[in-house]
């Protein structure tokens with residue numbers, strides 16, 4: 001019952017999260033687009049307006065939006081003046097709630113990969129929540145320090161430390177949780193940028209104007225750096241948040257380099273998209289980046305992982321088969337989206353599509369693998385392929401693995 005209620009809350013929080021994120025990222029992309037397309041006033045104009053920074057015309061809904069970007073006249077502050085922040089806060093709040101119901105509420109085991117780590121679910125929750133806070137502190141420290149004046153160094157240090165965190169989490173978390181954890185760390189830093197830097201600087205700026213101080217561009221500059229960070233983080237974070245749909249990637253043994261390639265490639269794509277107004281070959285460059293990233297990832301996925309040199313238990317052999325035979329692509333740890341989550345399945349009661357109930361004993365589990373269509377679990381399509389062709393010893397190993405979950 002408890003998990004059923006958590007499931008319904010997950011539906012609500014996930015939808016709000018996706019909707020708010022679309023509004024936030026959509027705004028952010030549109031603002032960046034407008035900045036890039038702003039036409040600066042011509043120097044030789046007859047009556048140059050000193051307050052005008054640029055203008056832009058956009059066709060929409062049977063008319064033209066004629067936009068002007070201008071300095072604010074402290075004596076004529078526009079009313080109403082629209083601020084943009086709640087999309088970001090709503091995304092973060094619903095994201096935290098979703099993290100709690102989807103990953104923390106079941107005691108934290110949904111985060112773990114039992115074949116890699118033996119820490120408790122409670123410890124996994126502490127690592128996950130602590131990781132979000134610690135990452136934000138690390139990021140803040142770097143970008144408040146003197147290093148921020150050497151952006152290349154600051155970016156490199158941030159990236160290396162992020163990968164160190166990913167490496168740490170990959171020793172304990174399953175692939176989907178690893179991607180979501182990394183996305184949650186970056187996404188939280190993005191929302192914190194809006195709260196602590198972008199909006200705060202805008203408030204200070206408006207207060208200084210109202211106090212009659214001259215137009216000071218320093219506030220805008222400070223906010224702009226964090227805005228740019230958020231801008232470049234959007235594509236990688238969106239990708240990580242969709243991790244449940246990319247099991248081929250999340251189940252990769254070399255999680256850290258794969259994720260590193262994904263992050264770099266998506267940031268490069270964003271950069272090339274922004275360069276399209278002055279860089280003629282931007283589209284070819286994006287295709288090249290995409291092909292190169294796919295090539296490197298394919299190599300990383302194909303290269304054999306060194307054997308650990310220890311004889312594996314049948315359950316651990318089964319765990320490898322579970323990934324190798326593609327079971328993990330549908331049965332993702334911590335998710336019952338595409339196929340039932342198999343955690344704790346052995347000897348549990350299963351309800352089938354026709355309402356009949358069975359205990360998932362060895363015979364049931366073996367039949368589920370050999371003839372999945374014989375008993376179809378309630379709530380799922382009869383979509384699982386038969387694995388009757390697997391040799392008996394592999395079936396036994398898979399069975400041992402399922403019993404260990």
Ligand code: HEC
Pocket residue numbers: 322325326327328329330331338339340342345350360365368369372373375376377380381382383384385387398402
């Ligand atoms: C194409 C997706 C897909 C793949 C690949 C897949 N499964 Fe399934 N599996 C499902 C679906 C959907 C169900 C639920 C419907 C059903 O019972 O057939 C299911 C049901 C099961 C069940 C019964 C679960 C229950 O709650 O009673 C077991 C056990 C199982 N699969 C094990 C495996 C194993 C082991 C493999 C790999 C050898 C595998 N599956 C591969 C989709 C898949």
